Amino acid sequence: MNKKKILVLGANGKTGRRVVERLKKVTNVEVRLGSRNEKIPFDWENPESWAAVIKDIDSVYITFQPDLAIPSAEDTIRRFTNFAVQNGVQKMVLLSGRGEKEAQVCEEIVKATAKHWTIVRASWFNQNFSESFFLEPILSGVIALPRAETLEPFTDADDIADVVVESLLYDIHNGQTYELTGPQLLTFGQAVAEIARATNRNITFQALTLEQYDQMLQEYQLPEDYIWLVNYLFEQVLDGRNSHITNDIERVLGRKPKDFTTYAQLTSKTGVWNT
Numbered sequence: 001m002n003k004k005k006i007l008v009l010g011a012n013g014k015t016g017r018r019v020v021e022r023l024k025k026v027t028n029v030e031v032r033l034g035s036r037n038e039k040i041p042f043d044w045e046n047p048e049s050w051a052a053v054i055k056d057i058d059s060v061y062i063t064f065q066p067d068l069a070i071p072s073a074e075d076t077i078r079r080f081t082n083f084a085v086q087n088g089v090q091k092m093v094l095l096s097g098r099g100e101k102e103a104q105v106c107e108e109i110v111k112a113t114a115k116h117w118t119i120v121r122a123s124w125f126n127q128n129f130s131e132s133f134f135l136e137p138i139l140s141g142v143i144a145l146p147r148a149e150t151l152e153p154f155t156d157a158d159d160i161a162d163v164v165v166e167s168l169l170y171d172i173h174n175g176q177t178y179e180l181t182g183p184q185l186l187t188f189g190q191a192v193a194e195i196a197r198a199t200n201r202n203i204t205f206q207a208l209t210l211e212q213y214d215q216m217l218q219e220y221q222l223p224e225d226y227i228w229l230v231n232y233l234f235e236q237v238l239d240g241r242n243s244h245i246t247n248d249i250e251r252v253l254g255r256k257p258k259d260f261t262t263y264a265q266l267t268s269k270t271g272v273w274n275t
Helices: 014-023 047-056 073-086 101-111 135-140 157-169 186-201 210-220 224-238 248-253 260-268
Strands: 004-009 029-034 059-062 091-097 118-124 142-145 176-179 202-208
Touching: 004 014, 029 248, 029 260, 047 073, 059 073, 059 157, 073 101, 073 118, 073 210, 091 101, 101 118, 118 157, 142 186, 157 176, 157 248, 176 248, 186 202, 186 260, 202 224, 210 224
Parallel strands: 004 029, 004 059, 059 091, 091 118, 118 176, 142 202
Antiparallel strands: none
């Protein structure tokens, strides 16, 4: 039997790394890693790098960096999906942003272009607190954020990766759009409190206005494109539009998603939050 050849873009990212780990355990699947640091590099900003990576590939998991919300994403996704189909790609699974209207434009491009497709929507990952931009504030013992009142169904990257792998491997998921959430709604303050309990540390959550948060980011002299993206997510997406849970993870996987308390307890054992 011929091996299914799957390309994972963003192979070193939070979900991409997990998808690669799972696919490598599947018989008759050959995994190719899409990253600027690979032997055959892939760079979204360099279309000339696409051909070698896409060659002989059957299916692609698309994670777009830094986010589908940025202005250049629509054109880049259109160019890539057309290129992929022209080079024989049969299926695309897109990681999309839940509640992001710009991301939904990119979803429609994938739907109109790919022979087979699955859309996987997610919002804030649990792992943003341990593998991304909230880690350093957690380690410092003070995390200051806006939208303190907004409820978010934080979703675990392991659950997202499991849904993506199922979508890549089985045709039953063709033509489906899945909205993934965790099983509970939490504010950012409540999430931080869960981490404090799991680590037995005193971690303070400070509520900011959007203006105060933007000023803080400016004072840290972070890159302007990073500040724009983070502000976009807090201003546009964290307005309550995602403050409801779905059962799509259970529909696909036949089990409940991981809750934030379990994530916090398991992650605390790794020592990543130890000062």
